[in-house]
Amino acid sequence: MANLTLVDNKHLGLIINRLCYQLIEDHGTFNDTVLLGLQPRGVFFAERIVEKLKTISPKANIKYGKVDPTFYRDDFRRSDKTLLAQPTEIPYDLEGKKVVLMDDVLYTGRTIRAGIECLLEYGRPSSIELMVLIDRRLSRELPIEPTYLGLSVDSYDNQKVKVIWNGESGDKVQLLTDK
Amino acid sequence: MNRTLSVKHLLGIKDLTKEDIELIFSQADEFKEVLNRPIKKVPSLRDVTIANLFFENSTRTRLSFELAEKRLSADIVNFSASTSSVKKGETLVDTVNNILAMKVDMVVMRHSAPGSCLFLSKHIDAAIVNAGDGTHEHPTQALLDAYSIREKLGSLKGKKVAIIGDITHSRVALSNIYCLKKLGAEVMVCGPSTMIPKHIQSLGVKVEHSLRNALEWCDVANMLRIQLERQEVSVPYFPSLREYSMQYGLTKEILEGLSKKVVVMHPGPINRGVEITSEVADHTQSIILEQVENGVAIRMAVIYLLAQTRRTEKEVV
Numbered sequence: 064m065a066n067l068t069l070v071d072n073k074h075l076g077l078i079i080n081r082l083c084y085q086l087i088e089d090h091g092t093f094n095d096t097v098l099l100g101l102q103p104r105g106v107f108f109a110e111r112i113v114e115k116l117k118t119i120s121p122k123a124n125i126k127y128g129k130v131d132p133t134f135y136r137d138d139f140r141r142s143d144k145t146l147l148a149q150p151t152e153i154p155y156d157l158e159g160k161k162v163v164l165m166d167d168v169l170y171t172g173r174t175i176r177a178g179i180e181c182l183l184e185y186g187r188p189s190s191i192e193l194m195v196l197i198d199r200r201l202s203r204e205l206p207i208e209p210t211y212l213g214l215s216v217d218s219y220d221n222q223k224v225k226v227i228w229n230g231e232s233g234d235k236v237q238l239l240t241d242k
Numbered sequence: 243m244n245r246t247l248s249v250k251h252l253l254g255i256k257d258l259t260k261e262d263i264e265l266i267f268s269q270a271d272e273f274k275e276v277l278n279r280p281i282k283k284v285p286s287l288r289d290v291t292i293a294n295l296f297f298e299n300s301t302r303t304r305l306s307f308e309l310a311e312k313r314l315s316a317d318i319v320n321f322s323a324s325t326s327s328v329k330k331g332e333t334l335v336d337t338v339n340n341i342l343a344m345k346v347d348m349v350v351m352r353h354s355a356p357g358s359c360l361f362l363s364k365h366i367d368a369a370i371v372n373a374g375d376g377t378h379e380h381p382t383q384a385l386l387d388a389y390s391i392r393e394k395l396g397s398l399k400g401k402k403v404a405i406i407g408d409i410t411h412s413r414v415a416l417s418n419i420y421c422l423k424k425l426g427a428e429v430m431v432c433g434p435s436t437m438i439p440k441h442i443q444s445l446g447v448k449v450e451h452s453l454r455n456a457l458e459w460c461d462v463a464n465m466l467r468i469q470l471e472r473q474e475v476s477v478p479y480f481p482s483l484r485e486y487s488m489q490y491g492l493t494k495e496i497l498e499g500l501s502k503k504v505v506v507m508h509p510g511p512i513n514r515g516v517e518i519t520s521e522v523a524d525h526t527q528s529i530i531l532e533q534v535e536n537g538v539a540i541r542m543a544v545i546y547l548l549a550q551t552r553r554t555e556k557e558v559v
Binding site: 131133134135136139140144145146147148149150151152180184185186 | 245246265268269271272273275276279280281284285286287289290547549550
């Protein structure tokens with residue numbers, strides 16, 4: 064595996080900052096908004112965003128939860144991996160709310176589809192937006208596009224884009240190539 | 243943590259590792275959350291068909307399994323011996339093979355013969371879940387009991403659990419002993435000497451014949467039902483139900499007179515006034531209804547994990 068760092072800790076901080084300001088521009092006080100991190104790795108990304116939002120806009124009424132797409136995935140009994148569930152924590156009624164779903168890497172779009180199906184069980188939101196840190200835009204298998212985007216990456220299928228949270232040199236995004 | 247179960251079937255707790263049990267518990271946590279959602283159903287098992295074969299009567303286990311299967315969106319077929327061809331002399335393997343010919347992926351079976359689930363697992367190609375085989379094991383009951391204790395007391399390690407009542411005829415007792423020991427709890431069985439199997443100490447459990455001593459020792463008391471249907475009339479195990487209840491029945495006075503708060507459990511169905519009184523069954527220290535609620539989550543976890551393992555195995559071959 065050859066590793067290439069696409070985004071280092073400092074750059075990632077800048078991206079998160081920009082995404083936060085975009086969110087504030089669109090959602091204002093966040094009164095009608097619920098932010099949801101997708102389990103497992105989207106939660107790290109969502110937590111960074113929530114943390115930053117609270118420092119930029121301390122008075123905003125930020126509602127944050129976690130959603131686990133496992134039980135809604137379309138590869139149950141079809142993949143070699145066992146699909147194990149992570150906690151879903153949505154302590155809010157989503158009826159009529161503006162939901163922002165967050166994940167670290169958008170690849171085929173199948174996880175996002177499962178995540179959307181899961182959160183719909185908690186009520187009918189007025190809208191669902193998608194925020195991703197990395198968009199592997201050439202690999203989509205479903206018609207799903209991000210509303211808020213950190214960085215677009217073009218990659219091959221034998222490559223893997225991995226976001227390392229809390230690594231030795233802080234957070235970073237790496238492109239791993241299988242040789 | 244392990245990502246898959248080490249077994250293809252759930253025949254008994256004896257075959258499970260501690261890691262298997264912990265994996266089932268961690269998934270049951272997530273299913274419990276699902277059961278508290280506005281929409282209590284997930285689509286995971288859309289293409290899985292499960293046959294519930296109940297050769298022996300059951301109300302709550304059967305309902306609990308059925309509900310667990312429906313909450314997972316599996317297709318189910320039900321079967322009970324009283325309305326089937328078993329009455330016409332068909333063998334177990336034939337009955338089940340006929341059902342499997344209809345493309346069933348999993349079989350949940352209760353049968354009066356100990357070992358019937360093991361026998362079936364050797365003869366047919368489907369995942370088997372034991373829902374009680376005679377006086378042998380009742381693994382999902384033991385899992386939900388341990389899960390309920392973990393939920394109430396935080397962990398099983400070092401906890402003292404007394405299983406009280408008819409130990410000889412109880413599959414719940416045997417499965418509970420295996421499960422609790424694997425999770426690091428101390429276990430005591432308590433009952434009249436006629437209802438405690440010889441050599442049960444070889445399973446690493448304490449034996450006690452006084453209800454009060456057992457209650458003073460334990461953190462959790464699991465009260466078992468007297469299984470009159472399994473006792474041969476010619477061999478009396480105790481003089482009368484009234485005498486049993488005088489010596490081994492748990493009353494409010496005994497429970498509240500203890501030096502500590504003991505958690506009371508019962509696998510059901512309860513004979514109110516025999517092994518426990520109504521006041522104890524409805525007492526704040528009783529977690530009988532929590533057990534029933536947790537039963538659905540535990541059974542969802544078991545079915546979900548077995549359904550995945552099965553597919554992985556097939557693909558390796």
